[in-house]
Amino acid sequence: MSYFDRTHLVFSGDFLSDVSTVNNDPAHYNNATFKPEYQIPREQGSPIMNGWWNPVGGANFIFQNCNVQMVSMNDGNIKDDPTGDFVVGAFITGPSGRNTGKMVDLDPQEQGTSELWAIKFRLVTCANELLFEGDLKPTPFRDLQYRQQDGITSNGQPLGGVWTSVLTNVKWGERANISPFLQELKAKTKGNKLSINLNAYGYYYNHNDGRFAMGRVLGTIGPWYESDPDLFPACRRLYGIYNAGTDEKPKVYFGSTNFVVDQDWKSLRIDFGMSFPISNAVGTVSMTENLYLAVSKSSLSDGVATSEVFLLEHTFEMIGQVKYQTGDHWLNKTGGIMSFDVGPEHMSLLANHQLVLLHLNDDGDYQLVARESVDGYYLRADNFVLRMDADSTAAVTLYAYQYGKPLSNTNITVAMEAPTPCTPVSDKNPISYIPGINFPQDGIKFSPGATGDLNGKTSIGLLAQRIFKPRDYIDGQIYLFDYQFEGQEPDPAFGVESIYVHLRDYFPVPAQPKWEDIEETMIQFANLYPIMSKYIVDLADPHAVAARATILRFAFSQDINDPLYMPVTRDLSEGKRLTILKWLDNPIMPTGAPTTKQPPQKGCPPESLRAESVPTYNRLQKLVAAKQAQNINLDSTPKIFKK
Numbered sequence: 343m344s345y346f347d348r349t350h351l352v353f354s355g356d357f358l359s360d361v362s363t364v365n366n367d368p369a370h371y372n373n374a375t376f377k378p379e380y381q382i383p384r385e386q387g388s389p390i391m392n393g394w395w396n397p398v399g400g401a402n403f404i405f406q407n408c409n410v411q412m413v414s415m416n417d418g419n420i421k422d423d424p425t426g427d428f429v430v431g432a433f434i435t436g437p438s439g440r441n442t443g444k445m446v447d448l449d450p451q452e453q454g455t456s457e458l459w460a461i462k463f464r465l466v467t468c469a470n471e472l473l474f475e476g477d478l479k480p481t482p483f484r485d486l487q488y489r490q491q492d493g494i495t496s497n498g499q500p501l502g503g504v505w506t507s508v509l510t511n512v513k514w515g516e517r518a519n520i521s522p523f524l525q526e527l528k529a530k531t532k533g534n535k536l537s538i539n540l541n542a543y544g545y546y547y548n549h550n551d552g553r554f555a556m557g558r559v560l561g562t563i564g565p566w567y568e569s570d571p572d573l574f575p576a577c578r579r580l581y582g583i584y585n586a587g588t589d590e591k592p593k594v595y596f597g598s599t600n601f602v603v604d605q606d607w608k609s610l611r612i613d614f615g616m617s618f619p620i621s622n623a624v625g626t627v628s629m630t631e632n633l634y635l636a637v638s639k640s641s642l643s644d645g646v647a648t649s650e651v652f653l654l655e656h657t658f659e660m661i662g663q664v665k666y667q668t669g670d671h672w673l674n675k676t677g678g679i680m681s682f683d684v685g686p687e688h689m690s691l692l693a694n695h696q697l698v699l700l701h702l703n704d705d706g707d708y709q710l711v712a713r714e715s716v717d718g719y720y721l722r723a724d725n726f727v728l729r730m731d732a733d734s735t736a737a738v739t740l741y742a743y744q745y746g747k748p749l750s751n752t753n754i755t756v757a758m759e760a761p762t763p764c765t766p767v768s769d770k771n772p773i774s775y776i777p778g779i780n781f782p783q784d785g786i787k788f789s790p791g792a793t794g795d796l797n798g799k800t801s802i803g804l805l806a807q808r809i810f811k812p813r814d815y816i817d818g819q820i821y822l823f824d825y826q827f828e829g830q831e832p833d834p835a836f837g838v839e840s841i842y843v844h845l846r847d848y849f850p851v852p853a854q855p856k857w858e859d860i861e862e863t864m865i866q867f868a869n870l871y872p873i874m875s876k877y878i879v880d881l882a883d884p885h886a887v888a889a890r891a892t893i894l895r896f897a898f899s900q901d902i903n904d905p906l907y908m909p910v911t912r913d914l915s916e917g918k919r920l921t922i923l924k925w926l927d928n929p930i931m932p933t934g935a936p937t938t939k940q941p942p943q944k945g946c947p948p949e950s951l952r953a954e955s956v957p958t959y960n961r962l963q964k965l966v967a968a969k970q971a972q973n974i975n976l977d978s979t980p981k982i983f984k985k
Contacts, residue, residue: 344537344575346602349416350564352677355408359445360555363394365870368450369773372815381872395547398873401910403445408434411675413523429521437462446911455482455727460905473518476509482727487597489543492978493622496550502543508572509536531565541615544623560615560677571724577602578746580712581835585648586982591975595619596712615678626670632702633664637691642713645834651710703985718745726841731916732808732848737801748798753828755791777813779820785809808848818846849917855925857884857932888929895926
C-alpha cells in the first residue's frame, strides 16, 4: 500500500524549482543558429520567447516552508496537534550547506517526465534535531492533469503532477524513539526504505505574488513493503471522463486519482490530493458540488467527452459522500487523503467491480465524473525513464494488477513508437529545423513481450546500439515504447502508457583530446546554461576552461546522483564525459586544423514512415506545450459542471 498505508504522515508547503529554460527549446541546441538574446528572459505576455521564462536557472529543487500537518496511526487515530505527537509541526529540510537537489527534463524533446535528482530529505524538529533522513530515489513526475479552476493568469500553469518514490538509506535520529508515530512507522517499514508521494501544483512561471519559480506540494510518507514498486503505489485508480473544456482544448478534472481497498480494515482510502480542483495556486477549494463515491454494478467503458454521462441509482451502490471542505485549509492539512468505511456487501462488490466518482446535480441526477478502468486492469512500468549509453543494457520492471490484486502469469506486449517527422524552418520556427525522434529504429533492441510472474511482476530488456548523431545538433536520441496487456484494446479513459529512453551518442575517447574534440559540446553548454558563464566560467573559451580545470574536473567526476554532477541535465554520454576529463588533465588548445568527426546519421525518417508517426509527434508536442502552459486551456472555470 506504500504511502497509502494506515500509518502515514502528511506535510505541505512550498517548493522552489529554478529550472533553466534556455534548453526548453530544441532549436537552441544548434550552435550555428544560437543568438545571445536566447539567454534573456521572455517579457511576460510577449510573443517573443527569447530564453523563455527563466534562462539563468540553476535547476535547483528546494523544499520551503514545509511542515508535518498530521499523522495517521494504524488504529485509525489521527493526530494533528503537537500535543498528540511532537512530530506534528516538524520541518522538512535538505542537508545543511547545499541545495536539496535538482529537477531536470530527460530531453528538450521529452519534457513530460521531469525528474527529481540528488535530493536528501530530512525531517527535523524546530531545534534542528534529526528525526529521520533518506535519499530520494530519482523519480519522474507522472499524471499531469488540470487542477486550477481560477487565478491561472497569476501563476501561468493550471496543471499539477505527481512524484512517487522511496527514501533509501534511511537513518533515524534519537528523538524518533519518543514519537509514537515514528516508532510505528519504523517498525512497519522494510528494506531501510520509506515510501513518499509528492503532489505538486500551482507552479509560477510568472513574476507575480512573490512566488516566481515556486509551487505548492502536498507530501505523504508511509512504510515501504517488499512487494511494492518504488516509483508508483500498488493501488487502484480512478480516471476522469468528463471534459469541462472543448474538444480542441480539453479540461478534464479528477483526471487520475489513486485509491486502495483495505480488506483487513473494511475501508477505502483515496488520494484526492493529486486531482481535486482548486481555485488558485495555493490550494484553495471553492467548488461546492455534491460528490459521491460508489460501486458500479455493471461494467463501464465511457471515454473522455464533453457530453455528460448519467447513472441511474439502481445501477450502483453508494459508498459515501466526499466530505471535502472549502477554503485553503482542507487540502493543505490532510493532503486530500480521505478514508471511507465500507460495509461487507460493498466490500464484496468492490472486489470485482469498478469504483466511480459521481456528481449529484441540481436536477437530482448522478453524473459520472470518473471511473475505474474496464475490468479493473492496471499495468504500469516502475522505472519508465532511462538514460543509456551505447552498448549498455537495462531492464524496465512492470507490475500488473486487477482490482488491486497482483495479476499473475499475464502477457505484456511492448512496441517502439514510429519515427516522428522533422519540423522544418518556417515563420513559426525561424531558428532551426527540429529533428525527429525514434530514429533510427534499430537504435535499441528490446523484448517485444514478456510474461509476468505469480506476483504480476515482469521485466523488459533493452540493449542499446551505437548511434551517431541522428539528431545532428542534439546529443543522442529519444525512444518511446508503448506497453499494454496482450490482446486488449487501450482503455478510452486513459489510453496507453510509455517508456522513455534517452540513448546517448556513441563517442570514442581520443588518445589525446584536442579542444576541437570537445568544442561543440562546451559551446553548447555555454549557450544553454548561462548561469555557468555569468558566475563561474565561460565554457566556450578554452583558456578560461583550462584556468578552472580543477573545479570543472571535480564537477565532471561526480556520481550522477550527486547534486554537483555536471551537466545538470545528465544527458552527456560517458565517452564525451571522459573526453572532457582527459582534456582537462592535458588542455590542448585549438590549432585551427580540421578534426575528423563521425558524420551525423540522417535525423529525419523516410517519407514512408512519416504518416504513422503523426499521432506520436502530436502527443509529444501537446506534452511539451502542457508543461510550458502553451496552447492549453487557460480559461477560468468557476463551475466545472453544467448543473
